[in-house]
Amino acid sequence: MKIALIAHDKKKDDLLRFMDIHLDFFKNQELFATGTTGGRIIEHTGLPVNRCKSGPLGGDQEIGAMVANKAIDCIIFFRDPLTAQPHEPDVTALLRLSDVYDVPLATNEGTAEAVLYHLTRTERE
Ligand SMILES: O=C(CO)COP(=O)(O)O
Numbered sequence: 001m002k003i004a005l006i007a008h009d010k011k012k013d014d015l016l017r018f019m020d021i022h023l024d025f026f027k028n029q030e031l032f033a034t035g036t037t038g039g040r041i042i043e044h045t046g047l048p049v050n051r052c053k054s055g056p057l058g059g060d061q062e063i064g065a066m067v068a069n070k071a072i073d074c075i076i077f078f079r080d081p082l083t084a085q086p087h088e089p090d091v092t093a094l095l096r097l098s099d100v101y102d103v104p105l106a107t108n109e110g111t112a113e114a115v116l117y118h119l120t121r122t123e124r125e
Pocket residue numbers: 006007008009033034035036037038053054055056059060087091
């Protein structure tokens with residue numbers, strides 16, 4: 001499965017912790033990420049990650065283009081709801097495209113848990 005991973009700065013440690021918990025799942029997937037998030041994941045887990053540009057420099061839009069081309073199956077995006085982002089329009093556009101193409105997108109850890117639970121079950125079937 002092709003999974004996109006994104007985290008705003010204050011949520012990056014949370015994403016790495018989440019990945020540690022679910023490492024057995026993530027090591028069997030093809031991973032994509034925005035630039036800085038991807039760098040942190042590679043450094044922390046050693047897993048291969050296809051890195052896009054950093055979010056503020058167009059990375060969310062790159063992931064959005066992959067969604068539009070049906071090249072992403074699921075997005076886990078740990079958003080920071082308490083900090084203004086200079087590239088908020090890009091974030092909104094990515095959320096919109098995930099709705100257009102019906103791609104599961106988890107914006108917090110609780111939803112990510114639920115999505116992974118579903119994906120691991122459907123993978124086994
Ligand atoms: O800003 C982001 C998503 O909107 C994340 O980008 P980075 O992974 O480059 O920090």
